[in-house]
Amino acid sequence: MNLQSHQSFSLWIVIIVIGLLSCDQNEDHKPNTKLIPYPTNLSQADKYSDIEQIKFDSDDVKSLDFSPQYFKEAIDATEGTKKETNVRISVDNKLSQGAYVLEIKNKNFDISYGDRGGFFNALSSVKQLLFLNDGKLPLVKIEDSPKYSYRGMHLDVSRHMFTLEEVKKYIDYLSFYKYNYFHWHLTDDQGWRIEIKKYPKIQEIAAFRNETLVGHYNDEPHQYDNTPYGGFYTQEEIKELVAYANQRGIEVIPEIDIPGHCAALIAAYPELSCHKNQIETATKWGIFEDVLCPTEETFEFLENVFNEVIALFPSNYIHIGGDECPKVQWEESDFCQQLMKEKNLNDELQLQSYFIQRIEKYLQSKNKNIIGWDEILEGGISNTATIMSWRGDEGGLEAASHGNNVIMTPTSYCYFDYYQSEDPDEPLAIGGQLSVEKVYNWNILPKGIKKNEEKYILGAQGNLWSEYIKTFKDLEYMSLARMITLSEILWGKNEKDSTLFWDRLSEHSTRWIDKEVNIAYHLLELKTDFEAVPNQGVFINCSTLLKGTNLKLTTPENKQVQLKTDQAFQLKEKGKYLINSIKDNLVGKTKQFDFYPHKGNLASIELINKPKEKYSGNGPTSLINGIIGSNERYGGAEWFGYEGEDFKAILSFQNPTYIDSISFKFFKGEGQWIYLPSEINVYKIDKNDKQQLIANSNKITTTEKIGHVVIKIEESKIDRILIEVKNFGEIPKGNQGAGYNSWLFMDEIIIE
Numbered sequence: 001m002n003l004q005s006h007q008s009f010s011l012w013i014v015i016i017v018i019g020l021l022s023c024d025q026n027e028d029h030k031p032n033t034k035l036i037p038y039p040t041n042l043s044q045a046d047k048y049s050d051i052e053q054i055k056f057d058s059d060d061v062k063s064l065d066f067s068p069q070y071f072k073e074a075i076d077a078t079e080g081t082k083k084e085t086n087v088r089i090s091v092d093n094k095l096s097q098g099a100y101v102l103e104i105k106n107k108n109f110d111i112s113y114g115d116r117g118g119f120f121n122a123l124s125s126v127k128q129l130l131f132l133n134d135g136k137l138p139l140v141k142i143e144d145s146p147k148y149s150y151r152g153m154h155l156d157v158s159r160h161m162f163t164l165e166e167v168k169k170y171i172d173y174l175s176f177y178k179y180n181y182f183h184w185h186l187t188d189d190q191g192w193r194i195e196i197k198k199y200p201k202i203q204e205i206a207a208f209r210n211e212t213l214v215g216h217y218n219d220e221p222h223q224y225d226n227t228p229y230g231g232f233y234t235q236e237e238i239k240e241l242v243a244y245a246n247q248r249g250i251e252v253i254p255e256i257d258i259p260g261h262c263a264a265l266i267a268a269y270p271e272l273s274c275h276k277n278q279i280e281t282a283t284k285w286g287i288f289e290d291v292l293c294p295t296e297e298t299f300e301f302l303e304n305v306f307n308e309v310i311a312l313f314p315s316n317y318i319h320i321g322g323d324e325c326p327k328v329q330w331e332e333s334d335f336c337q338q339l340m341k342e343k344n345l346n347d348e349l350q351l352q353s354y355f356i357q358r359i360e361k362y363l364q365s366k367n368k369n370i371i372g373w374d375e376i377l378e379g380g381i382s383n384t385a386t387i388m389s390w391r392g393d394e395g396g397l398e399a400a401s402h403g404n405n406v407i408m409t410p411t412s413y414c415y416f417d418y419y420q421s422e423d424p425d426e427p428l429a430i431g432g433q434l435s436v437e438k439v440y441n442w443n444i445l446p447k448g449i450k451k452n453e454e455k456y457i458l459g460a461q462g463n464l465w466s467e468y469i470k471t472f473k474d475l476e477y478m479s480l481a482r483m484i485t486l487s488e489i490l491w492g493k494n495e496k497d498s499t500l501f502w503d504r505l506s507e508h509s510t511r512w513i514d515k516e517v518n519i520a521y522h523l524l525e526l527k528t529d530f531e532a533v534p535n536q537g538v539f540i541n542c543s544t545l546l547k548g549t550n551l552k553l554t555t556p557e558n559k560q561v562q563l564k565t566d567q568a569f570q571l572k573e574k575g576k577y578l579i580n581s582i583k584d585n586l587v588g589k590t591k592q593f594d595f596y597p598h599k600g601n602l603a604s605i606e607l608i609n610k611p612k613e614k615y616s617g618n619g620p621t622s623l624i625n626g627i628i629g630s631n632e633r634y635g636g637a638e639w640f641g642y643e644g645e646d647f648k649a650i651l652s653f654q655n656p657t658y659i660d661s662i663s664f665k666f667f668k669g670e671g672q673w674i675y676l677p678s679e680i681n682v683y684k685i686d687k688n689d690k691q692q693l694i695a696n697s698n699k700i701t702t703t704e705k706i707g708h709v710v711i712k713i714e715e716s717k718i719d720r721i722l723i724e725v726k727n728f729g730e731i732p733k734g735n736q737g738a739g740y741n742s743w744l745f746m747d748e749i750i751i752e
């Protein structure tokens with residue numbers, strides 16, 4: 001779906017919503033306190049204050065380095081003298097980090113806080129109250145404190161860049177939802193975006209690429225737009241952004257990603273690589289083998305770069321990346337092999353640790369601490385580095401077990417460049433599925449962490465990689481709904497509050513849409529669960545996140561059925577079904593699906609090898625429920641994913657069943673490490689559990705994204721079969737992910 005169409009979808013919701021809001025207000029004038037994240041304690045009188053203008057004491061404004069401009073859109077706020085002020089600000093040393101007490105009275109309000117972060121959290125609450133009450137302030141008392149001290153959002157400006165004004169707007173959203181860190185991913189293979197005065201070729205060469213990949217990386221052959229792309233933020237602009245963020249309670253952490261993800265830098269300065277060949281700034285996505293060589297010349301270069309970075313960013317943290325650094329060039333380099341001998345390093349992973357720790361020592365000498373992606377654990381880490389655990393929980397668990405601080409940012413819950421809906425009309429995204437519901441149900445603490453190590457988990461961060469996010473409208477669409485939801489989790493959600501949370505998110509979303517913000521609204525999206533019940537058939541269950549939604553199903557024969565939430569309805573007719581969701585005046589997008597009945601619907605399925613938890617559909621019957629995974633994407637409710645492992649399952653039929661063929665759907669996306677299987681075997685199992693091979697398909701090939709493999713069965717009457725689908729195995733050299741295990745993605749096993 002192109003941007004134009006999701007903008008018009010937003011507008012279409014707006015018109016309905018304006019009606020809804022004005023209705024509400026005519027009914028009663030009860031103040032709206034639907035804050036996100038919801039405060040620890042909130043009490044309200046059902047009345048508004050008389051405050052029409054907020055006047056801060058100018059001494060407070062100066063000492064807190066804060067600008068009343070912060071309120072510019074909601075209400076006129078100014079500086080005044082002590083006498084005129086109607087905001088009383090005081091420090092309360094008993095309050096914990098980030099905590100505050102806010103009391104809005106008839107003519108004035110009081111804020112007390114323990115640290116500067118607490119003060120900004122109080123201001124964000126005031127700002128939200130104004131947003132929710134059309135510029136009025138309700139009488140409330142709020143006592144509030146966050147659960148986690150690190151509440152971060154990231155933005156990649158390498159793959160696509162955003163103007164300084166747009167980055168400021170992003171900061172405004174972060175501050176509004178009580179985030180306190182902005183992780184600015186300034187460098188990558190596709191462009192360096194920070195001015196480094198000592199090295200002008202960074203601005204001339206590394207900041208630009210000749211063209212950009214068009215469409216999805218998985219679409220082959222790759223197409224390019226033939227248009228140069230690039231730019232960088234000047235040091236003056238960066239200082240302006242850092243000051244702007246600081247005045248909104250946000251600390252900016254710059255990321256200079258080394259030693260991998262450095263193709264753009266090497267394009268400008270080939271001498272920093274081991275091969276020293278001239279290369280170009282990358283024009284497509286992925287991982288590149290051109291990495292920095294650990295020579296003295298490289299370290300001197302990087303120290304000079306960091307000297308300029310340090311002067312721009314007052315944060316105690318510098319993020320040095322460390323992710324996805326292929327070791328091929330180090331393996332082939334005589335210099336690296338000699339260095340490893342001299343330094344007693346056993347392998348290239350230890351060489352990476354040597355690289356990172358040298359930079360860390362340098363930064364520590366300048367009073368900075370490093371953050372790195374979880375790969376920096378691989379060859380051993382210092383005890384002072386903070387780890388961003390992105391490949392799952394494991395990095396976080398390991399780092400915490402060493403006593404290192406951790407920021408959780410696992411792909412499955414924190415990568416806001418993933419699809420947020422299974423709607424086939426969603427704008428092109430990198431892959432995966434991450435709905436607001438999944439974010440909301442996330443527990444930040446890594447599974448299995450020891451109680452006494454929980455203290456090392458500082459918090460979490462949402463990441464916004466911009467390969468497929470080209471404009472600020474795209475950025476709003478992909479980030480906002482999930483960012484707002486993550487803010488609730490970081491603050492310490494009330495476990496019993498989910499219904500209220502979806503109502504609050506709906507309220508915020510519709511208000512943003514009203515302001516022409518391109519937030520994704522998926523709260524009325526139909527969640528459909530298709531369950532194959534052995535010997536009975538397939539049943540659909542529908543719901544939406546909002547309570548009290550009316551659901552209507554239209555069958556292929558055009559029968560209309562009113563569905564109740566979570567009431568199972570049996571699918572019988574083959575063909576296209578439509579479902580609608582309506583809540584008050586809001587109408588959700590019609591969802592359609594095709595039901596393809598087959599004999600497997602009546603079987604029971606027992607998995608011998610379990611898929612990766614994050615790619616396990618809606619349970620094993622997703623594989624035989626007559627609903628076939630999307631043509632465009634893996635992930636979601638239907639797809640099963642195995643990393644390096646084979647699929648193995650037994651299908652049992654209550655009555656002996658004639659089978660002519662078994663067919664399979666596989667996803668093929670080699671750029672994302674997803675390969676077709678190498679072979680399929682089908683075994684008949686007799687009453688004595690003896691297995692007999694009855695069909696085999698070896699060497700599976702197709703150029704299609706969805707591989708459809710049909711196996712004819714000679715032996716026709718069957719009680720039980722064992723199906724074995726062999727994983728392709730290790731990814732061959734010269735491909736994305738070479739040397740790693742490939743993924744196998746499959747849905748559906750069609751039995752006819």
Ligand code: ACM
Nearest residue numbers: 323324373390465
């Ligand atoms: C990452 O996503 N490469 C940290």
